[in-house]
Every structure is written in structure tokens, then in C-alpha cells.
Amino acid sequence: xxxxxxxxxxxxxxxxxxxxxxxxxxxxxxxxxxxxxxxxxxxxxxxxxxxxxxxxxxxxxxxxxxxxxxxxxxxxxxxxxxxxxxxxxxxxxxxxxxxxxxxxxxxxxxxxxxxxxxxxxxxxxxxxxxxxxxxxxxxxxxxxxxxxxxxxxxxxxxxxxxxxxxxxxxxxxxxxxxxxxxxxxxxxxxxxxxxxxxxxxxxxxxxxxxxxxxxxxxxxxxxxxxxxxxxxxxxxxxxxxxxx
Amino acid sequence: xxxxxxxxxxxxxxxxxxxxxxxxxxxxxxxxxxxxxxxxxxxxxxxxxxxxxxxxxxxxxxxxxxxxxxxxxxxxxxxxxxxxxxxxxxxxxxxxxxxxxxxxxxxxxxxxxxxxxxxxxxxxxxxxxxxxxxxxxxxxxxxxxxxxxxxxxxxxxxxxxxxxxxxxxxxxxxxxxxxxxxxxxxxxxxxxxxxxxxxxxxxxxxxxxxxxxxxxxxxxxxxxxxxxxxxxxxxxxxxxxxxxxxxxxxxxxxxxxxxxxxxxxxxxxxxxxxxxxxxxxxxxxxxxxxxxxxxxxxxxxxxxxxxxxxxxxxxxxxxxxxxxxxxxxxxxxxxxxxxxxxxxxxxxxxxxxxxxxxxxxxxxxxxxxxxxxxxxxxxxxxxxxxxxxxxxxxxxxxxxxxxxxxxxxxxxxxxxxxxxxxxxxxxxxxxxxxxxxxxxxxxxxxxxxxxxxxxxxxxxxxxxxxxxxxx
Numbered sequence: 001x002x003x004x005x006x007x008x009x010x011x012x013x014x015x016x017x018x019x020x021x022x023x024x025x026x027x028x029x030x031x032x033x034x035x036x037x038x039x040x041x042x043x044x045x046x047x048x049x050x051x052x053x054x055x056x057x058x059x060x061x062x063x064x065x066x067x068x069x070x071x072x073x074x075x076x077x078x079x080x081x082x083x084x085x086x087x088x089x090x091x092x093x094x095x096x097x098x099x100x101x102x103x104x105x106x107x108x109x110x111x112x113x114x115x116x117x118x119x120x121x122x123x124x125x126x127x128x129x130x131x132x133x134x135x136x137x138x139x140x141x142x143x144x145x146x147x148x149x150x151x152x153x154x155x156x157x158x159x160x161x162x163x164x165x166x167x168x169x170x171x172x173x174x175x176x177x178x179x180x181x182x183x184x185x186x187x188x189x190x191x192x193x194x195x196x197x198x199x200x201x202x203x204x205x206x207x208x209x210x211x212x213x214x215x216x217x218x219x220x221x222x223x224x225x226x227x228x229x230x231x232x233x234x235x236x237x238x239x240x241x242x243x244x
Numbered sequence: 245x246x247x248x249x250x251x252x253x254x255x256x257x258x259x260x261x262x263x264x265x266x267x268x269x270x271x272x273x274x275x276x277x278x279x280x281x282x283x284x285x286x287x288x289x290x291x292x293x294x295x296x297x298x299x300x301x302x303x304x305x306x307x308x309x310x311x312x313x314x315x316x317x318x319x320x321x322x323x324x325x326x327x328x329x330x331x332x333x334x335x336x337x338x339x340x341x342x343x344x345x346x347x348x349x350x351x352x353x354x355x356x357x358x359x360x361x362x363x364x365x366x367x368x369x370x371x372x373x374x375x376x377x378x379x380x381x382x383x384x385x386x387x388x389x390x391x392x393x394x395x396x397x398x399x400x401x402x403x404x405x406x407x408x409x410x411x412x413x414x415x416x417x418x419x420x421x422x423x424x425x426x427x428x429x430x431x432x433x434x435x436x437x438x439x440x441x442x443x444x445x446x447x448x449x450x451x452x453x454x455x456x457x458x459x460x461x462x463x464x465x466x467x468x469x470x471x472x473x474x475x476x477x478x479x480x481x482x483x484x485x486x487x488x489x490x491x492x493x494x495x496x497x498x499x500x501x502x503x504x505x506x507x508x509x510x511x512x513x514x515x516x517x518x519x520x521x522x523x524x525x526x527x528x529x530x531x532x533x534x535x536x537x538x539x540x541x542x543x544x545x546x547x548x549x550x551x552x553x554x555x556x557x558x559x560x561x562x563x564x565x566x567x568x569x570x571x572x573x574x575x576x577x578x579x580x581x582x583x584x585x586x587x588x589x590x591x592x593x594x595x596x597x598x599x600x601x602x603x604x605x606x607x608x609x610x611x612x613x614x615x616x617x618x619x620x621x622x623x624x625x626x627x628x629x630x631x632x633x634x635x636x637x638x639x640x641x642x643x644x645x646x647x648x649x650x651x652x653x654x655x656x657x658x659x660x661x662x663x664x665x666x667x668x669x670x671x672x673x674x675x676x677x678x679x680x681x682x683x684x685x686x687x688x689x690x691x692x693x694x695x696x697x698x699x700x701x702x703x704x705x706x707x708x709x710x711x712x713x714x715x
Binding site: 011014035036039040042043046047048186189 | 270
């Protein structure tokens, strides 16, 4: 298994990658912080990965994506999985006051992902195999006043992935949209925990299974699917008055 | 649901509410040690039984995210990992490569940091000593932001204070230790029934010669004539040419879903369990081969088994009685426990060896150790444990802080005479509920009168259950 992980130091990516490491996968890890990346790489190496390459990079810099993908493919050969796991949880109040912040959040959570997906999709189409797995969010299913910048960015990626899935299915390529709800990670450390929070370990396991089973759209944990179905079906004329 | 509620200890007693939780996600993340009037204590999985892992009204540094393995040499068995890595994770990686933990307690769900901070021991203490003996080095973060690589030769003061130091000397970020080589995941084990405490001592003297692992389960309800009857269990890692089953069927774990109603655990049901175990445990052959996890971690099959004790929780008591008093001392302890009718499922006896740990506050020392649970029945239980403490103290023994929720400051200081060497090495911003109880509180100048409970003893000292921050 040759696996490219973008955002390898995210808590969810770490937990998912452990399963691949145990299977002896070749891993190409990309993340911004060099020291954290080194810790994650050594962990995956000890847990059984055959080969681990560290590639420190800020994925918000779109102009280096092309080169990154080339280096990854050069190192790994064919890609069995490309896993996009990076992102930031935007602070809605800050974004509301600042165009710069809003666009910055969009760059990280949406346009940079779309840039990578565009490049990767073309590669997967040629390969005629593999899995493109991307973490979006339940927040992308419907816009709400409390986090619509984050939600819109994730929602755009989800729709982009729908299109890719439709395009790449005939080529035998799996496009997997992963929609976690609240996960207890550094990204949500400042939010008081409630029973809806999932732990990264179980989320990682679910993602590993979803990749293995070549699934399409996965809510994690699964109880989010009925919840989001309900939420998306509330008529807008009521929904707009809710404080969500 | 209050997220703080999960930060309790394994015995669920005393209940604690930390002022705040600060997760530590990365070794290099700055930790905020600057909140005024706050004390700090590392916390991972809360497997200490009493209050040594609690910091009531203080800050807990949750290090359970520090769980990355850093290096493992398959040639030498030297293993390095972050402090929140569990023994279970380590075994999963190293056993298939022919290595095993040098020392392991009865659960694999503990962190490496906790194993060092409590200087844990296992069924091989007579051969291998404590976990701390096998630690080569670790990195300690102090509240000043300074980081110290500690080993026998570097920062030796912090090294010996941190091993068994109950998390009070700073945050252990990572540790490196030596594994032991094995031929496979199987343990050759033998069980022998014994009918009296005296037999335990003779069995143990023999078995410790040829077995890596020895332990005895005893029936703490059995009467005078059969006092200390039980099952003696030995184990050795499989040999090169041991014939073993071709594969291990993965164990099924069962979870206790909620806290049991307290009436389920009464002296009749507990007594019955003990009697049944004594008589029925020989359905299986006396010599057999079993996977390491059923041998070392029988209770791990029952996730959250602490919930069986209901919402009042339970108290563990583990003491060691050194020679020459061990036979008489253990007999006297068992006598008191039997007469109190408060004992529980699992009472364990083991002979500790003479190998000494570098840890200043390390609990194990040569002698006989007795461990058992007591359902929390309030004052009755606390009174009994005070009596046991007096006996242990009189025998120059010690009680295990990792399992304690109530020992008095006086007892602590007599069990751990090194505490005064240890105290200056504590991080000034670190504290725990346990430490405030046993070390920060001033001893009463005159012992208040508690009715004498034990004929040959001096007046027991006042035992204060201080739960808050002593300011």
C-alpha cells in the first residue's frame, strides 16, 4: 500500500495512519510543523510502516502543490490512497469582522484542497485505481450562523468530491467523502465536551474501514447521518429563525 | 454531562473535581504554568486507585495524547516512546518481534509515564524488581519550562525522584527502557492449591527459584484453620521448543456498562465468590499454556470492572511486610480482615525480591506483599484500614501510594523515610490530592484520641482525609 497523507499530524490522520502502518504500508507524510511531523513519522515507523517519508510543507501555499504531488509519486510510485486530513476550525466571529480572515480560512479548508484534488484526480484517472479520501464535515451539509465560513468551505469540498466521484467511478477510482461531527482533537480543545464528541481513535478506525470497503460518503459516527438528514430537511423559512 | 467527571481514579474514591484540564498534545507545545494559585499534576488514564492521580481543585495535565512511539531496536530491545503510550500498545508492537515488557502490573491499560511515576511492579518482582530499574532515561519538563534528560548518570537527582515520584517532579515527556527477549506470546503456567498461609511461604520459596512469575490468590474469608488458603500460580515465558497452539484466539472483552447497585456486593456474595474460586479453579489442568494476556491481565477482559463496586467506589489496600515479621504480620493482617468481614474478590499475596529500585519513593521492598479491594463502606472501611496501617507500620512495612486514598501523614512518613530527600525535588507548582494529605499537612503535635484498636500498638495517629487544597 502506498499512501499519501496530507495533514499527517492531525489527530484523526495519526489514528488512521496507525492502521496502515500496522499493515506495513509505505507512507508519504505532509504537514506544516517539522518537529511534530518527525514524531508522527517515528511512531508510524515503529508501528510497522515499511517506509515513511516526511515532507514538511504548509499546504496553504497552492503554488507548491504540483511539485509536492510529483515528489510524492516519485517516492511512492502508484498511489493506493491519498488522504486529505488537514484543516482549521474557523472562528466565525473573527471571520464575520474580517474579509482577510474569511478568505484565509477558505484557502486552507477549501481552495487549497480543491487545488490538490484537481492534481490528484488527474493522476488517479490515469492510474485507473486507488482511493481519494477527504475529510470534510457535517458542518458542510447546511449553513448555520455559528460557523458558516467553515461550513461553506467544507460544503464546497463535499460537492466538489461528488462531482469527482461521478467523473472517476468509471475509471475504478474511489472518491470517499468523510464527514465527522465533533471530534475530541486539538482543533476542538477550546470547546466544552459533550456526548456528541467522538474520540479520534474510533474516527480513525472508521476511516480505515471506509477506505478498505471503498465507501462513498461516510458520517462519523454514523448517528450524524439521520441527524443531518433531519437538519437538511427543515424548510428554510423555519430554519432561518433558528439559533444554530 | 460534565466532562470533568471522567478525570477520576480507578477506585472512584475519593470523587474529585479538578479546577481545569489542560491537554498536552505535543512534546513541544508550551504548557501554561502561569495561572495564579494553581497546582498541576500529569494525568493519563486514571488507573491509580486512590488519590495519587487526582488534583482536586487544581489543574490536571492530560498527557493521554502523548502516545507516539519514538524508536524500537529489534536487535537490542531498547524501546522509546512518549509518556502516554500504554503497555497494551507496546505489547501489540513488540510481542510479534520477540520482545516483552521487563515488568508489568495486572493491567495493560496504564501509561508509560504512570508506570514510572508509580514505579510499578509485577509477578516477577523477585527476579526483575520494579519497572524503574529497567528505565534507561526520560525527559522531564519542569514548570519553569526547563527540560531535563534524566538517567542514572545525568540529572540523577531528578531521575531517582521521578521514579516512584507520583508525578510530582514535573511532566515526563518520553522515556526509554529495556525490553526482555521472549520466544513467543505464550506463558507456561502451573497452579497449585494450598490450604494455609504457611504453605504459601514454602511454595513461594521453592517456586521463586525456578519461575519468572509467581503470585498467589487467597481466600480472605477463610477461617482460622484454613487462614490464607488459596491458589499459587507460577508462569514462565515459553521456551524455544515449547509446543504451542498454532494461533491465539483473540480475547473477547466484556464491558460493565454502568455502576452496579451497591447491595450486589455484600459479604455473602463475596464470600461465595471466594469459596467457589478456591474449589472450582481446578477444572482446568494444573499445568497449562496460555496466551500472555490471559496470564497477566485476567481483569482486563472485564472493561470498567471498577463499576461493579457501585457509585461509592472501593478502596484498594496493598502493603508489604518485610522480614523478619512477614509471616506473623501477614497472618495478623488477614485475621483482622477476616474478622471485619469486609474483604473482597481478589486478595493477592506475593513475595517481593531484594532488588532495589533507584526510585526514592519506590514502594516495593523485600518482603511479602498483600493486596486486596474493599468496597467503600465509609467509616467501617476507613477504620479497618487504619488498623491495618498500624500493623504494617509496626512491622516496618509500607503501603502503596498508587493504591491509597486515605493513609495518614504519619504513616506515610514512616513508610517512606526518604520523603524528606524527595520533597525538595518536587516541582514547586506540582501537587496532588495525595501529596497534600500526606506531606503538606502539618502533623498534629499531640495524637488525638482514637480508641485503641489493636492491643499491642501505640495510640494510632490522627488520620485526616483532606480533600481540598491546603492553603
